[in-house]
Amino acid sequence: MCGIVGLFLKDKSLEPQLGALLAGMLVTMTDRGPDSAGIAIYSNETKDQSKIVVQSDTPEADFDGLEAALGNASGVTVKMAVSSTHAVLSVPNGSIDAVRTAIAAVNPALRIMSRGDTLEIYKEVGLPKDVASRFAIGTMSGSHGIGHTRMATESAVTTMGAHPFNTGNDQCLVHNGSLSNHNSLRRKLRREGIHIETENDTEVGAAYLTWQMQNGATLGEALESSLTDLDGFFTFVVGTKDGFGVVRDPIACKPAVMAETDQYVAFGSEYRALVDLPGIENARVWEPEPATVYFWSHAGQPIKEKAA
Amino acid sequence: MQTLDMAEIDLREMNATLHAQAENTNQTAWEIENPRGAHAIACGLDAPIEVTVKGSTGYYCAGMNKQATINIKGSAGPGVAENMMSGTVVIDGDASQYAGATGHGGLLVIKGNASSRCGISMKGIDIVVHGNIGHMSAFMAQSGNLVVCGDAGEALGDSLYEARLFVRGSVKSLGADCVEKEMRPEHLEILSDLLERSGADARPEEFKRYGSARELYTFKIDNAY
The missing domain is CATH 3.60.20.10 (Aminohydrolase, N-terminal nucleophile (Ntn) domain)
Known part of the structure; x- marks a missing residue:
């Protein structure tokens, strides 16, 4: 069904x-x-910003310090808003790929739910x-x-x-x-x-x-x-x-x-x-x-x- | 007039109340309010009562109907009047897929359009659609009449047996073993009666008849076990 x-x-x-x-x-x-x-x-399209939504089964541990770690690894400013098991990362336009690479390097266990200028995907069992x-x-x-x-x-x-x-x-x-x-x-x-x-x-x-x-x-x-x-x-x-x-x-x-x-x-x-x-x-x-x-x-x- | 409000009672209570009506009930007129697309409304009725559903219905409304007249004042979801035995079901709006499937008897009237698989495996039911029907309609239809005042979609009457199909408009394509047949006086008579009983504004002479060419494997006696 x-x-x-x-x-x-x-x-x-x-x-x-x-x-x-x-x-x-x-x-x-x-x-x-x-x-x-x-x-x-x-x-909520924000001027000059794109969004990546990530998910973790252990959000408290995984999202702690993630903002800074991704900023360091990607070289761009990353802002994070946590919602339960998901976190919305705001990144400068054009840096989605760089931040995705950084996510894979910083914590490969994080799952990417969505990426784009306005799209946010939230999904769970x-x-x-x-x-x-x-x-x-x-x-x-x-x-x-x-x-x-x-x-x-x-x-x-x-x-x-x-x-x-x-x-x-x-x-x-x-x-x-x-x-x-x-x-x-x-x-x-x-x-x-x-x-x-x-x-x-x-x-x-x-x-x-x-x-x-x-x-x-x-x-x-x-x-x-x-x-x-x-x-x-x-x-x-x-x-x-x-x-x-x-x-x-x-x-x-x-x-x-x-x-x-x-x-x-x-x-x-x-x-x-x-x-x-x-x-x-x-x-x-x-x-x-x-x-x-x-x-x-x-x-x-x-x-x-x-x-x- | 008895009123059953689905905002106040649940589906099982509503159906149980209708099932409790005996052959000789004097409560013959029922209204169902707030159907809101619920499934299985007025299913399995077996009494000469008239039920009016004031809105659109979900899956399997009026399934297995015997004797009752069921009016749907909106559109119907998939499987409306599935396996109907007798009685009448009238839909003011459209019907979703497999309307009247496997029906043994009674009359199903769809005043709007019916989508795919209308009358699939029909076994004696009469179906009159004032609008168009979708693809694979009357697939393996065994007996009964399917009347379409508008157009028919792809693969009409595929692998059908003895059902009669009458279409006024165009047929996008005929299914395997379905062919156009001559309209004889007895067919005009059947059609005339069905058009009148279903309130369709059409003349029998405007229709073409389709039926089985009886050429498939199943029709060859040498293939019998």
Whole structure:
């Protein structure tokens, strides 16, 4: 099963409520998967700063003095804000790669959850309500976000096996379904030099999109080619710095429902996830079509493209 | 009119109340408030009552229905009226995947669109969709009638048996062993009755009929054990 949600705000006045709305949607989806939960939020762009979110199973020990150690190792100023097992590192624009290298050198046990200018990913083993309260997701503001609650099928129940997966700077992915060619695709992508951490199928899907985009594809093109190259079942919801997209495999047995009003575009695995959104009674509600890439962006017009 | 408010009682209590209605109940009209996309609403009913669900439903609404009339005043999630035996289910909005799957009898009316696998493995149910249907609809359909006033998606009627498929609009593609067939007077009569009973604004003459060519392995007697 798995439950996935997404919320893209058109109306800025809702931005302070983004975390609360998204967490509420995800908690409603709890019985689609109790193993782990995660939320990606796009928020608070700070001028000249980027963000790296790291996770530790022993945060008290690992985060103590981390700021200074990473500053010394990378040669840039690193500021850290700890939230439970996660820490958000603020680093100067353009220094993400240097700080990632420093993280690997200073403490290879730290896990990188996300990187980008506005993206923050929080994910842990446990129920959506526990994960949401652990990181105070309900208090977060933002322009858009996606979330996932997992029923594990293809790999172990761990923090790194939880969604969303970070696919590149400010890019992330949640997945409902299972990929059946992830082993061969993982080998192929590793040969191409793509770093894949776990035995999880979705991470391969995420890495595939990263690889496509590194080779010049737009996100829309990468999603479209995923319909050819990924074998298995999937409904994907992806986030980028200024938008979010949805694609379902051609068989489309993994459920999906969307709602749009003047204030937002919302995605849920089920209609239940959407019922507490403001104005849902008068929203346009529909089921996204199979093998079709949908994308909404703050920067441009919405896109709907049926794959050939 | 009896009202069951799902903001006040849980799903099991709501269904148990409806299950408790006997054949000769005089409480024949029920309203369900605040469905909020819940699963399995009004499932397994077996009494000649009329239930109106005031909103959209989640998985498996009206599943296994016998005798009852169930009106959904919103859209329905996956598996609506799955394995219906008799009675009527009317959806004002859209239906998600596998609406009316494996249904043995009764009438399912979808006034909006139905998505993929509508009427999959239907076994005698009548389904009338006022809008369009998605891919793989009527897959392995055994008997009954599927009427589509709009268009049908890919692979309509793949590997079907004796079900009759009537489509007014375009068919994106036919599934294996599904072919267009002549519309005979008895078919126009069946169609006319279903269109009238489902309140569809369409004329029988506008439809084409599709059915099994009976060419697959399963139809060859020499393949019998």
